[in-house]
Amino acid sequence: MSEAAIVVDRVGRRFGALEAVRDVTLSVERGEIFGLVGPDGAGKTTLMRMLAGVLHPDTGRIVLEGIDVAADPERAKTALGYMPQRFGLYEDLTVAENAFFYGELFEVPRARYRERLAQLIDAAGLAPFTRRLAGQLSGGMKQKLGLVCALIHTPKVLLLDEPTTGVDPVSRRDFWAILYRLRDEGVTIVMSTAYMDEAQRCTRLALLHAGEVRECAAPASLKRRLHGTLLAIGGSDPRAIRAALASAPGVLGVLLMGDRVHVHVDDSVGRTAELEARLTANGLAHGPIETVEPGIEDVFVALVGETA
Structure with a gap:
């Protein structure tokens, strides 16, 4: 494998008396689909938010594509796309208007934006719905629009926090088809998931419990243990x-x-x-x-x- 896209070194985070993430160390190689698996309260979302620079770790260090996320979060954000559990779509804007907003937010040049939008809208199957209000989309289509917005600035790393929770099986299948294409294009993907069938599709998995990484390996290797x-x-x-x-x-x-x-x-x-x-x-x-x-x-x- 190539050199690491993400390095997490002894990272910890507390919320008062609660130690949400404890001494987590792991690395994610370029081009991986890396999964975070664990029950509610395991620390998946907290870790994901620290990877995205939304939260700062109390201890340790996160380096994403050579950028210290805590020291330079604005620069790090140009290298990553982040899709939280509840992605911030504007329901009173159309599909096209939401995408345009995120293109402006990341200062994507107009010519590049038009080219990139056409690629993403086509891949997501949203071309017939560009004038539809986001609030009128199905759950699966909202998630795909969220993915379009997260990718509009061509990030090297994509962070997805339980992106298919509550999404119908057909939309989940379509969503994964997009992820495989992104992986083939060299995008590094880190996702948390509550679905074990999805976890088995990842290159490697980190099993989180009570804020700690208990195991980290390929699914087949974990099964052999x-x-x-x-x-x-x-x-x-x-x-x-x-x-x-x-x-x-x-x-x-x-x-x-x-x-x-x-x-x-x-x-x-x-x-x-x-x-x-x-x-x-x-x-x-x-x-x-x-x-x-x-x-x-x-x-x-x-x-x-x-x-x-």
Whole structure:
């Protein structure tokens, strides 16, 4: 990989007694799609806002494309596009007017602005809607317009804070198609997400918990770190199955996944019969106990030592 686009060195941030981010160190290589994953309150948004220069760290240092973000936030902003959870679109302006506003804000030369806008509007599928008020757009279209505005000045780094939360599956798919094109163009992307299927699309992931980075690696590498075996059990009452198996011998963790329960065990061969016997003793009907490949959510729960 090429040299780092972002270097985060022992960064911390407090809000009164709350330590939102604690001693975070990581680097993001140029051209990566780097994911921040963690539950609410893990510190994802605080870290993202510090990367964008909106918040200053209490300790440590962030360097983005060779620029110290805290020391020179205005210069850093020219190198990055930032799309927070609630992007600041003006709902009483049209799609074109919102884009024009951000072009002026970043002092994009008019000729370059027209060229760039045409590219972005076409990629986002917004060409038929340039005269529509932003307030009349669907949630997915608003997010795509937000992305157009964040990219209008051709940043080298794009920061996205849970950009597809609440967006329909088709719009999420379109949004990711745009991100892949940006990556191919050399744009470095850092995004936080609550969707585990999205997390698995990232080049690397940082797993955040209680303000700390617990693990940082490629999704496939993280999955290999899950020792033992993952079993999936379906049934009419998955919550009861989870409760019955949580304290069973050899069970390292349990996770409710829709109508099935993922059970992390130390030895599938020796434990399957024991789990079946325990469920029978509790009068719980269930389907076959199957060995499955772990997902990022399974890995996260195992690595942070929680059950959910």
